[in-house]
Amino acid sequence: MAFKVAIRRHGDPVEVEIGQTILEAALAAGVPYPHGCRSGNCGACKSRLHAGEVEMAPYSEFALTPAEAGEGLVLACRAVPWSDAEIEWLDPNETVVHPLRFMTCRVVAIEDMTHDIKRIRLGIVSGGPFAFSAGQYAALTFEGQKPRDYSMANRPDQPELEFHIRRTGTGGASHFVAERLKTGDLVRVEGPYGSSHLRANHAGPIVAIAGGSGLAPMKSIVEEALALGRGQPVALYFGARAERDLYLEDHFARLAALHANFRFVPVLSEPRGPTSRRTGFVHEAVAADYADFDGMKAYIAGPPPMVEAAARLLQERGMRHQDIHADAFYTEAEKTSLAGASGGVP
Ligand SMILES: Cc1cc2nc3c(=O)[nH]c(=O)nc-3n(C[C@H](O)[C@H](O)[C@H](O)COP(=O)(O)OP(=O)(O)OC[C@H]3O[C@@H](n4cnc5c(N)ncnc54)[C@H](O)[C@@H]3O)c2cc1C
Numbered sequence: 001m002a003f004k005v006a007i008r009r010h011g012d013p014v015e016v017e018i019g020q021t022i023l024e025a026a027l028a029a030g031v032p033y034p035h036g037c038r039s040g041n042c043g044a045c046k047s048r049l050h051a052g053e054v055e056m057a058p059y060s061e062f063a064l065t066p067a068e069a070g071e072g073l074v075l076a077c078r079a080v081p082w083s084d085a086e087i088e089w090l091d092p093n094e095t096v097v098h099p100l101r102f103m104t105c106r107v108v109a110i111e112d113m114t115h116d117i118k119r120i121r122l123g124i125v126s127g128g129p130f131a132f133s134a135g136q137y138a139a140l141t142f143e144g145q146k147p148r149d150y151s152m153a154n155r156p157d158q159p160e161l162e163f164h165i166r167r168t169g170t171g172g173a174s175h176f177v178a179e180r181l182k183t184g185d186l187v188r189v190e191g192p193y194g195s196s197h198l199r200a201n202h203a204g205p206i207v208a209i210a211g212g213s214g215l216a217p218m219k220s221i222v223e224e225a226l227a228l229g230r231g232q233p234v235a236l237y238f239g240a241r242a243e244r245d246l247y248l249e250d251h252f253a254r255l256a257a258l259h260a261n262f263r264f265v266p267v268l269s270e271p272r273g274p275t276s277r278r279t280g281f282v283h284e285a286v287a288a289d290y291a292d293f294d295g296m297k298a299y300i301a302g303p304p305p306m307v308e309a310a311a312r313l314l315q316e317r318g319m320r321h322q323d324i325h326a327d328a329f330y331t332e333a334e335k336t337s338l339a340g341a342s343g344g345v346p
Pocket residue numbers: 137148149150151152164165166167168169170171172173174175194213214216217327328329330331332333
């Protein structure tokens with residue numbers, strides 16, 4: 001047995017088998033439904049349920065807040081229909097749908113950015129062209145490794161893909177990159193994914209907040225915003241533990257010299273010894289610098305505790321939920337435990 005789910009602005013209804021999610025059925029039917037993690041963690045598939053009943057599998061409150069759920073919004077990747085239904089993915093002006101690509105790429109450069117972050121550049125060998133919006137990510141599969149999500153650090157118009165990969169643990173993909181990846185190796189790249197991309201139509205001030213390798217998508221976003229030439233104030237706050245964890249400072253200093261509307265603010269949370277730099281948590285530095293966030297958009301990426309603290313603080317200071325675009329770098333293990341826990345991220 002299957003239920004019929006009509007997808008607004010799309011042709012024929014999609015047949016959804018019992019127990020299947022709307023997103024699974026839509027993608028299988030070739031519908032370009034916006035999505036990212038497929039596990040209720042990112043919010044990219046957020047949709048309005050116009051009619052019918054669905055049961056929601058557990059998801060993170062980061063992806064769908066209780067207020068949004070109360071307004072009738074659902075996550076298509078967690079919504080299993082119990083009846084025929086009608087659904088619409090959220091605000092077409094806010095959602096970009098680039099074709100999903102399955103590409104083979106070649107490593108053309110590997111550089112040490114810090115003691116635990118490598119920058120890799122990839123050339124597309126086959127499966128392109130690759131269109132994405134600044135701030136999105138892709139699933140990278142290195143030889144013998146499981147796919148892992150990494151955010152593009154380059155501007156979308158640049159032909160080489162750039163990623164910043166921080167080594168975590170001792171056995172996974174990031175360890176492989178740190179220890180064994182070499183130029184000339186092939187990498188499978190699937191994407192783009194994610195909804196925390198630059199809203200190119202927004203003309204107001206932008207604050208980008210990065211922690212660690214979260215600098216990758218923030219680099220793409222601020223560079224793209226500056227290239228669009230709207231002239232709005234753009235600030236990039238980069239949180240790192242100590243001096244040795246900072247990178248690309250010269251690059252952003254050059255960018256600031258070229259664009260009077262751009263500011264780069266490194267913030268150290270655990271400086272080793274006296275320093276002339278800003279210190280403390282990066283979101284606290286942002287809070288100290290702005291009287292209010294009216295008309296602004298915030299983009300945030302990095303470790304989940306930092307992203308959650310920054311998003312919470314901005315909301316407490318009056319920023320609307322829809323003006324905060326955040327990617328928490330959950331590990332696969334964290335994603336699984338979030339998806340398995342009812343209630344999710346506070
Ligand atoms: C949307 C999104 C975008 C992302 N973008 C980036 C990016 O641009 N750059 C980037 O560096 N990462 C990014 N990540 C994180 C990345 O996808 C991986 O989770 C990370 O590289 C770890 O993968 P792994 O295969 O090396 O480790 P896993 O196989 O997941 O874990 C291997 C071992 O390491 C341990 N481990 C994993 N993470 C940590 C940690 N943080 N601290 C301590 N131990 C740990 C695990 O417990 C396990 O024992 C992103 C994640 C998401 C969801």
